[in-house]
Amino acid sequence: MYQKILPAGSEILISESTIDQAINDLAAELNSDYADKEVAFLTIMNGGMIFASALSTRLNIDMEMDYLQLSRYGKSKTGGQLVWKYQPEINLKNRHVILCDDIYDEGHTLEAAHNWCMKQGAQSTSSVVLVLKEHDRTYADYKPDYVALNIPDHYIFGYGMDLEEKLRQLPAIYYLPDA
Ligand SMILES: O=P(O)(O)OC[C@H]1O[C@H](OP(=O)(O)OP(=O)(O)O)[C@H](O)[C@@H]1O
Numbered sequence: 001m002y003q004k005i006l007p008a009g010s011e012i013l014i015s016e017s018t019i020d021q022a023i024n025d026l027a028a029e030l031n032s033d034y035a036d037k038e039v040a041f042l043t044i045m046n047g048g049m050i051f052a053s054a055l056s057t058r059l060n061i062d063m064e065m066d067y068l069q070l071s072r073y074g075k076s077k078t079g080g081q082l083v084w085k086y087q088p089e090i091n092l093k094n095r096h097v098i099l100c101d102d103i104y105d106e107g108h109t110l111e112a113a114h115n116w117c118m119k120q121g122a123q124s125t126s127s128v129v130l131v132l133k134e135h136d137r138t139y140a141d142y143k144p145d146y147v148a149l150n151i152p153d154h155y156i157f158g159y160g161m162d163l164e165e166k167l168r169q170l171p172a173i174y175y176l177p178d179a
Pocket residue numbers: 044045046047048070071072073074079101102103104105106107108109110162
């Protein structure tokens with residue numbers, strides 16, 4: 001169905017059904033860990049939007065939802081300066097924050113978001129990512145608390161992740177083996 005918009009040579013890295021099952025497993029873990037907590041569920045835009053939508057509809061948790069926006073890649077495949085584009089107004093004081101993002105790559109985005117939430121007075125802040133990319137480059141000191149899937153070192157797109165700001169809407173995760 002997506003042949004018309006997929007770049008030539010694209011291959012599937014993670015299928016829709018694998019993603020769906022991984023999100024179910026993650027939701028079960030969060031439903032247990034946050035059963036008695038008052039939660040602020042914060043999506044990191046733009047990349048986190050599709051994963052956060054799918055995950056949040058499976059959460060049986062007392063929570064408010066909001067988002068923040070941080071960016072360091074833009075149209076590039078390599079990370080640059082981290083730019084805050086939107087900080088939420090929701091009160092995080094004494095709340096248990098769950099940060100939800102699509103990918104942990106070098107970790108600078110989640111580290112900055114985590115530090116900011118703690119500065120706002122959150123009682124705890126944890127992070128949930130759909131994929132963690134394994135590579136030899138330097139990671140930030142911060143590591144995500146919940147990871148659905150580990151992936152090899154490819155630039156990936158689909159399921160919220162962009163290729164030059166497009167193709168976020170793809171329901172599976174793709175890569176270009178020759179890129
Ligand atoms: O672990 P890191 O190396 O910090 O990279 C991860 C971040 O990179 C992407 O965001 P991007 O800056 O591309 O903005 P976007 O969400 O608008 O695509 C992705 O959505 C993560 O938030």
